[in-house]
Amino acid sequence: MAEEFRPDINDVREAHRLIAPYIHRTPVLTSRSLNEIAGASLFFKCENFQRTGSFKMRGATNAVFSLSEAEASRGVVTPSSGNHGAALALAARIRGIAAWVVMPNNAPNVKRQAVEAYGGKVTLCEPTIRSRQETAAAVQAQTGAVLIHPYDNDKIIAGQGTATLELMEEIPDLDVVIAPVSGGGLLSGTSIAAKGLRPQIRVVGGEPKNADDAFQSLRAGHIVPLDHSDTIADGLRASLAPRTFAILSRNVDEVSLVAESEIVAAMQLIWGRMKIVVEPSGAVSAAPALNRRIGADGKRIGIILSGGNVDLGSLPFS
Amino acid sequence: MAEEFRPDINDVREAHRLIAPYIHRTPVLTSRSLNEIAGASLFFKCENFQRTGSFKMRGATNAVFSLSEAEASRGVVTPSSGNHGAALALAARIRGIAAWVVMPNNAPNVKRQAVEAYGGKVTLCEPTIRSRQETAAAVQAQTGAVLIHPYDNDKIIAGQGTATLELMEEIPDLDVVIAPVSGGGLLSGTSIAAKGLRPQIRVVGGEPKNADDAFQSLRAGHIVPLDHSDTIADGLRASLAPRTFAILSRNVDEVSLVAESEIVAAMQLIWGRMKIVVEPSGAVSAAPALNRRIGADGKRIGIILSGGNVDLGSLPFS
Secondary structure (H helix, E strand, O other): OOOOOOOOHHHHHHHHHHHOOOOOOOOEEOOHHHHHHHOOEEEEEEHHHOHHHEOHHHHHHHHHHOOOHHHHHOOEEEEOOOHHHHHHHHHHHHHOOOEEEEEEOOOOHHHHHHHHHOOOEEEEEOOOHHHHHHHHHHHHHHHOOEEOOOOOOHHHHHHHOHHHHHHHHHOOOOOEEEEEOOOOHHHHHHHHHHHHHOOOOEEEEEEEHHHOHHHHHHHHOOOOOOOOOOOOOOOOOOOOOHHHHHHHHHHOOEEEEEOHHHHHHHHHHHHHHHOEOOOHHHHHHHHHHHOOOOOOOOOEEEEEEOEOOOOOOOOOOO | OOOOOOOOHHHHHHHHHHHOOOOOOOOEEOOHHHHHHHOOEEEEEEHHHOHHHEOHHHHHHHHHHOOOHHHHOOOEEEEOOOHHHHHHHHHHHHHOOOEEEEEEOOOOHHHHHHHHHOOOEEEEEOOOHHHHHHHHHHHHHHHOOEEOOOOOOHHHHHHHOHHHHHHHHHOOOOOEEEEEOOOOHHHHHHHHHHHHHOOOOEEEEEEEHHHOHHHHHHHHOOOOOOOOOOOOOOOOOOOOOHHHHHHHHHHOOEEEEEOHHHHHHHHHHHHHHHOEOOOHHHHHHHHHHHOOOOOOOOOEEEEEEOEOOOOOOOOOOO
C-alpha cells in the first residue's frame, strides 16, 4: 500500500527541532547490576528527569508550539487527571497562552496543585468519562480553546517519539526498544522513531496484565476497550484510540504483560540499584527485560522510563 | 607556620589519577525548582550514583590501590557496619585481594549481604566500640591484613576529596561547597580539594543537630566526643579523629546544624523534585542551602550528595 502514513520519522525530527529549546535532553543511564539480572545490555532513557516529571512534556510542547498564532491565542484544553495535564499547563505557560485542565472532583489534591503550579486552570467534573467529555466540550464552547487530546493526536505522538530519537542518537545499535502502553501515544511515537531509524529493531510494549487492552486489541485485530482495570500503574489505565491502534498494529512486534508484583519488584530494583525515582508505569517497561521474557539474551535493549511522579507518602515497598 | 600539611590538593589529584579507572565519574545535577527554594544556584554532585552507592568507594579504592604489593597480598580489614565496609570489599575485589569487614552482630541483614555480595568476609562482633576494635585487632593478628580506618587515614581523605575535584572541574566558580560531616573524612577531603583549587571558597559542613560533635568540637577547639546520637542520618554517627579535627579546624568556615524534620523535608524535596534516591546523610548537606541558612543568597553552591543507600521498606515519608 502506497498510502501516506502519518506521523513518520520526519515528523518526529521536526518535533524535536521545535521542542528542543523547552524540554530537557534527558540522560541515558546504565546499570551493571541490572544488566546482570537481565542478561542483556540495558539503556534507560530517563524521562523521569523530564520537565514536569514525565515524557508527556514532549508531546504537549509539540502540540502547543504547532498551533497557529490565531489558534494559540484562544488557549488549550484537555481532560487529564495526570501527567498530560501538568505538561500541557507548563507548555502553555511557556508559550504564554491559557490552559484549562478538566479533572475529576475526586482527583488527589497533589495532582491538582501540580497543574495549578504550572499555571493551568483546573475545571472540576464528575468522575465519569461522560462528564469529562461534556465538561471539556463546555470549556471549548465558552473559551474557543483548542482541545489537545492526550494521545489521539499526531503532534502528541510525534512529540513522544523524540525520546527515542534522542536515545538512538546516543545508542544507535539497539536490538530492542521497550515502552509502556496505555492509550498508546508513547508507544506509537517510540515505534515510529525506532523503526524509522532502524527498520530491523524490535519494538515491544510493556503493559500491566490487569489493564491488558492493547494486548487484547492487537491480538483481536480490533480495539478491545478496557472495561475494568486495577493496576498500581495509574498512568496506564486508558484504552487505545483508532489512531494509536493503527500505528501499533503496523509497528509493534510484541506486547509483554506484567503482573502487579512484577511492577513493584522492577520499581524496587530501579530505585534500589539505580538510585532513581520512577513511577510504576516506568517500571512496566523495564519488567519484560528484567524478567528475561522477550527473548533478548545478550541483546542491546533501550527502555523508556516514562516518568517519576509518585506519591512518596504511599509507596508500595515493604 | 611552614610545616608540611598533608594531605593536600596534590594528593587529591594523585588519588584521582589512581582511582579513575575503577570508580564512576558521577554526574552534577541541577534543579530549577530547588534553586527557587534555595534562592541560589545549586550544583549537586551525585555520589548516590557512585559504585556501591556512596562516595566511600573513592577513599576505599585509593587506600587499597596505594598499598604495596607486599601489603596488599595480606588483604585489608576494617570495622564498619555501613558504606565503607561495602566499598572496601569491592575495592579489594577489584585489586584481587581479601577484605575482612568487622560488623556488629545486630547489623541489619541487608548490610551484611551487601558486603558479602562484593566479596567481603564478614566477621561479627558484639555491638560495642571495644568489641569492634578488639575483633578487628584479632583479625589483623591472625591474617596480617592492613587496617583501613574509615576516615582517620590520609589516603581515605584524599580519595574522598576527588568528588569535589570532579565537581569543580565542571563548575569552577563555586562560592560555597557543602558536605555532610560525621567522622570528617568526606568533609576533610572536600575542604582540601575546594580550598586548594579556589582559596576564597567557603566550606560548610552539614551536621544533624542530634549528632553535633563536629559543631561542638570546632567551637571548643578540641575534640568533643559524641556520647549519644539519635538521628535518622545513620551514616553520621561517628566522632572526629585527631587527623580530621585538625583539617576541619583549618579549612571549614561553618558547621550548619540540621534538625531531624529538616533532614526528612530535604530528602522529600530531592526525591520528589529531582527524582533521585538519596540517603538521609545526603539530605543533610542540602538542607543548609534549602533552608537559606548559610547566607548564600544568589550564590553558586556545590552540594555533595554522599550516597543513596536506604532501606526502601522503611522510609520516613508520610
